[in-house]
Amino acid sequence: MLDQFTSMVAGFxxxxxxxxxxxxxxxxxxxxxxxxxxxxxxxxxxxxxxxxSTNIVLRAIGTFYTGLFRNAxxxxxxxxxxxxxxxxxxxxLGANVTFEPLVVAVMALSLSSGAFYTEIxxxxxxxxxxxxxxxxxxxxxxxxxxxRRIILPQAVRQMLPEFFNECVSVFKGTTLVSLVMVPDxxxxxxxxxxYTGQALPLYxxxxxxxxxxxxxxxTIAEKLSNPWRDKGN
Amino acid sequence: xxxxxxxxxxxxxxxxxxxxxxxxxITLQITGYGFVGALIIGLLLCLITMYVKPLHWPARxxxxxxxxxxxxxxxxxxxxVWPPMFGWPNTLFEAGCVALAIQSAGYxxxxxxxxxxxxxxxHIEAGRSLGMxxxxxxRRIILPQAFHTMAPxxxxxxxxxxxxxxLVSIIGVSDLMHWGHHLSAEWFEPxxxxxxxxxxxxxxxxxxxxxxxxxxxxxRNRYV
Amino acid sequence: MPIATSSDERNVVVKVVDxxxxxxxxxVLRGISLDVHQGDVLTLLxxxxxxxxxxxxxxxxxxxxxxxxxxxxxxxxxxxxxxxGERSNSSQKDINSLRxxxxxxxxxxxxxxxxxxxxxxxxxxxxxxxxxxxxxxxxAVELLEKVELLDKKDQYPARLxxxxxxxxAIARALAMQxxxxxxxxxxxxxxxxxxxxxxxxxxxxxxxxxxxxxxxHEVGFAxxxxxxxxxxxxxxxxxxxxxxxxxxxxxxERSKQFFSSILH
Numbered sequence: 001m002l003d004q005f006t007s008m009v010a011g012f013x014x015x016x017x018x019x020x021x022x023x024x025x026x027x028x029x030x031x032x033x034x035x036x037x038x039x040x041x042x043x044x045x046x047x048x049x050x051x052x053s054t055n056i057v058l059r060a061i062g063t064f065y066t067g068l069f070r071n072a073x074x075x076x077x078x079x080x081x082x083x084x085x086x087x088x089x090x091x092x093l094g095a096n097v098t099f100e101p102l103v104v105a106v107m108a109l110s111l112s113s114g115a116f117y118t119e120i121x122x123x124x125x126x127x128x129x130x131x132x133x134x135x136x137x138x139x140x141x142x143x144x145x146x147x148r149r150i151i152l153p154q155a156v157r158q159m160l161p162e163f164f165n166e167c168v169s170v171f172k173g174t175t176l177v178s179l180v181m182v183p184d185x186x187x188x189x190x191x192x193x194x195y196t197g198q199a200l201p202l203y204x205x206x207x208x209x210x211x212x213x214x215x216x217x218x219t220i221a222e223k224l225s226n227p228w229r230d231k232g233n
Numbered sequence: 234x235x236x237x238x239x240x241x242x243x244x245x246x247x248x249x250x251x252x253x254x255x256x257x258x259i260t261l262q263i264t265g266y267g268f269v270g271a272l273i274i275g276l277l278l279c280l281i282t283m284y285v286k287p288l289h290w291p292a293r294x295x296x297x298x299x300x301x302x303x304x305x306x307x308x309x310x311x312x313x314v315w316p317p318m319f320g321w322p323n324t325l326f327e328a329g330c331v332a333l334a335i336q337s338a339g340y341x342x343x344x345x346x347x348x349x350x351x352x353x354x355x356h357i358e359a360g361r362s363l364g365m366x367x368x369x370x371x372r373r374i375i376l377p378q379a380f381h382t383m384a385p386x387x388x389x390x391x392x393x394x395x396x397x398x399x400l401v402s403i404i405g406v407s408d409l410m411h412w413g414h415h416l417s418a419e420w421f422e423p424x425x426x427x428x429x430x431x432x433x434x435x436x437x438x439x440x441x442x443x444x445x446x447x448x449x450x451x452x453r454n455r456y457v
Numbered sequence: 458m459p460i461a462t463s464s465d466e467r468n469v470v471v472k473v474v475d476x477x478x479x480x481x482x483x484x485v486l487r488g489i490s491l492d493v494h495q496g497d498v499l500t501l502l503x504x505x506x507x508x509x510x511x512x513x514x515x516x517x518x519x520x521x522x523x524x525x526x527x528x529x530x531x532x533x534x535x536x537x538x539x540x541x542g543e544r545s546n547s548s549q550k551d552i553n554s555l556r557x558x559x560x561x562x563x564x565x566x567x568x569x570x571x572x573x574x575x576x577x578x579x580x581x582x583x584x585x586x587x588x589x590x591x592x593x594x595x596x597a598v599e600l601l602e603k604v605e606l607l608d609k610k611d612q613y614p615a616r617l618x619x620x621x622x623x624x625x626a627i628a629r630a631l632a633m634q635x636x637x638x639x640x641x642x643x644x645x646x647x648x649x650x651x652x653x654x655x656x657x658x659x660x661x662x663x664x665x666x667x668x669x670x671x672x673x674h675e676v677g678f679a680x681x682x683x684x685x686x687x688x689x690x691x692x693x694x695x696x697x698x699x700x701x702x703x704x705x706x707x708x709x710e711r712s713k714q715f716f717s718s719i720l721h
Contacts, residue, residue, distance in 0.1 A: 004318045071439040073396035075410070076431050083423035172303040179305075179403060186305055199313040207298075207306045214301035359567035359626075362517050363581035363633060364556035366549065373580065377571045455613065 004200065011201025018192045025185035026209075032106060032174040032182070037167055039110035044117025051122050062118070069115035074108075074173055081108035082180045105177040113170050120166060124159030125151060164221030168214060175210070185209070242425030249416055256412035263326065263408065264398045267333025268391050274334055275341025283346065299339030304397045308332040312404040329401035329408075336397060337390045344390075348383035349375065381452050388445040395438060409433075467494040468530070470637045470668045471516060476525035478511055485511045487692035488525070493637065493670060498663045500679040500700075501672045503689035504715060509672045512689070513639050516670070517559045518552050529555050530636050557585060560630030564642040566622040568614040574601070574625045575610040578632045586633065593632070600628040604658050620651030624658055631662075638662065640671040676719060680704050688712055 015022065051062035069077065081104050089097040128151050136146040178187035185206060193202045246253065281292040302310070312328040315321065322328045352375050360370040402411035413430040417423035471493040478486040485508045493499050501509040514520040516527055518535045527534040534555055537547045568577050578597040582588050601607045604624040614622050623643060630638060640659065644652040656678055663669060663682045673679065679686050679700055686703040688696040696703045696712045707713050 008314075008318075067439055068435060071442060072431060072435045073399040073438070075396075075399040076434050079410070079414070080427050080431050083417065083427055087424055172301075175303040175305040176400075186309075193313075200317060203306070203309045203313050207302050207310045210303055210306050211298050211301045214303075215297060218301065353567070355563060355565045355567035356569055358519055359561075359563060359569070359629075360581075361519060362556060362559070362561035362563075363630070364553040364585045365581060366553055366585075369584055373584065374569055378569075381571065 008200045008204055011198050012205055014192065014196065014198055014201055015205050018188075021192060022185055022188040025183055025188035028102075028177070028182060028184040029171070029174045032102070032109065032177055032184070033171045035106045036109045036113055036170050036174070039106065040113035040117050040170065043110060043114025044121050047114065047118040048121035048125065051118065052125065066115045066118050069112050070119065072112070074112050074176060075179070077112050078105065078108045078176055078180055101177070101181040105180055105182050109170070109173060109176070113166065113173075116166050116169075117163070120159050120162050121155075123162075124155035127158045128154045160225040161221075164218075164225055168217050168221065171217060172210070172214060240425055242420065242422035242429075245416060245420045245422060246426060246429065249412065252412045252416075253409065256407060256409035259326070259406060260398055260401075260408045260410075263329045263333065263401055263406065264395050266330040267398065268337065268394045270330060270334030271337035271341055271390065271394065272387075274338035276345055278338060278342040279345035279349075282342070283349070296339045296342045299335045300343075304332065304336050304400055305403065307336055308400060308404050311335070325401075325405045328404060329398075329406045332404075333394050333397055333401070337394055340390055340393075341387065344383050344386040345379075348379035351382055352378055384452055385445070385449040388449065392438065392442055392445070395441070399434070467496065469493065469528075470495050470497075470530055471670065472526075472528040473512070473516070474526040474528075476512065476515060476527065477523045478508070478515055478520060479523045484523075485692050486515070486522075486525075489689075489692070489694060491687060491694065491697070493668060495636075495668050496666045497685060498667075498669045498671065498683045500683040500686045501670065501689060502674075502676070502679060502686060502703075502715075503695075506691075507689040508692040509689050510641055513561075513641050513670060513672050516639060517556055517561055519561075529558055553585070557581075557633055558636045560633060560635035560638040562623070562626050562630055562638065562640045562643050564645050566614075566619070566626045566646070568617075568622050568626055568629070570614050573611045573613055574606065574617070577614070577625060578629045581629070582632050597628070597632055600631055601625075603631075603661075604628050605654075618651060619647045620654045623647065623651075623655045627655075627658055627662075637668040637670065640669065640673065642672050642674065644673065644675060674719070676704060676716070688715065690715075 047062050047065055050058050051066070053059060053062075082101070085104075086098050132150055132154070133146060136150045137143075141150070174184065175186045178184050178190065181187075189202050189206050193199050196202075278292050278296055281288050282296070285292075299307075308329070311322065311332040312325065315328070315331075316323065322331055356374055356378070357370055360374050365373075398408065399410050401408050402414065409430065413426055417426045420426070469492050473489055473491050476486050476489045477484065485506075487508075489508070489512055491499075501512065503509045511520055515522045516529075516534070518527075521535065526536070532555060533547070535547055535552060537545050537551065539545060568574075569580070572580065575594070575597055578600060579590070579593045582593045582596070583590055598607065598610070601610050604627060606621055606624055606628070609617060609621060609625075614625070617625065627638075627643075643659070644655050647655065652675070656675065659669070659671070659678070660682050671678070671683070681700075683700050686696075686698065686700050687694055688703055688707075690711055695709060696707055703712070704716060707716055
């Protein structure tokens, strides 16, 4: 086992050697991460509003969306979106429709994360005690003012930890895009590994790289949500 | 059944039903072993961080490492790095189980710790003041209450394992996703086949998570 | 075995000899000695930080004394004297077996939330004293009748008011048939209108001759029910005597200050 270990440590130099192939991969992870978070938040805001509306049809649509995309495994969603829309459109329109893998990946992952964000936002808003809202409206505050000054500050405070958790999950999930031909870091490592045959250092290396990034993100997230956690609870 | 059998993909799936069922069996098994493994490893890690002082920091590192690495990394790491380094696991199936286990072990270790430490000290003191031994207190007072607080998180991790089990095909395990993929490629009918598999997963997972949600509510309402 | 040598011929149930307790550098108990005879109701009064709760918790070894001795019904608590006169720490088993003779009622009730009222009461007699369940249940029902909560026997603590929970807690402690009952500020967490029902139960216990040590702020209870009052200040006994003596005619300046500040 020791010689395996030493050859592995020696093999870390491969990361430097092939950095041209692998570093851009990491950039893809971050790009997908950023896009999915942004679209996810937009979807989350939209559908949490829909789920909280008084219209029963709207609420049903919202529940269906979250139910569908929270309960579908991300990989299943991803693969489905990889094959089906392009093929469907091709059949319907007669023309040859293809989607860029990156587009497909971002679309699928955004829909998934959007469902999770919807639940987080909804729970945050529902967590504000009814009494606070009643007090505000009773004093003559308008709906908008109440939302802005009473509901949102408390709701945001309540849901920050879970929100950051979900963002970190999204980042970890960006590694899935390697499975649909998006050249991220995992994809790059797979390439180099089959080319050089040096699986040990490469796969240990990316595990450590992702660990470092995710650990840093989690620590930052904790620091950011801590002051909110203690205030006014 | 009538209309589905008329479609080419329906017939393809029906003809390949043996393979699909095999794939399903593999998925179920790998989920089961993975989850049980996660419970065991998680509990071990938790107990080590709490009671084995010299190993506290290595255990905490492992917990953080398992929580931070993406499942894909873990699958590849366990499958490609462990066998040459540790001589084990020997099969793709085993590697899949182990990877799923370590993914959830970190979260479960934290869950167990929070559950045990969250027990009200006063309840323990009441037990001590009545002459109860430490074992009796653990068995009758700490664990039952810890179970109630931890149950939702544990059930949640089970859902995580199910969702992650879809990925084991990337290291070559012939699970349900593998056969779905294979069939779609072979018959060039991804729409029908992948949709069916997707619907299957969604229905199963949605049902399970609804049951878990109902059970969590029940636990909460009983003692709060 | 040391036995009480006072002129009182009744049994000494709790004997405290020169008890010291420090938490790190802070010495909370600086040498407390007292005897509690069978049937006594002793009330411990004092300002916060005077050490009264610590003293109580040392008696059933929830806190380990730094030095000094405690004897429960003549048996040493927490330590053991060997045949050659050497003193050593007693085993957890011995401590647990002595704790069976001491009942404690906590300020926060500490009923176990996952068990009903009845289950809370029968748990220890059944599993620690290893008595048969039928016998234990019968006794538990009697105790619930005594604290007037028989109709709540199958309720979970979450459904009971504070006063009801505390009465169940008292029944739970009584179920072990202890030689002495310790009360750690039993009414301090209760809403004012619920205090009376708990004090009523404590009063009837006192009238039945239960040996009780009560830490409380309820000076009225001390005055009307207690046989002896001990006032602690800074970890030492400041005054000791009958309620009449201590509360109405305190001797030292500090005692006078204490009572005037809480009685006005």
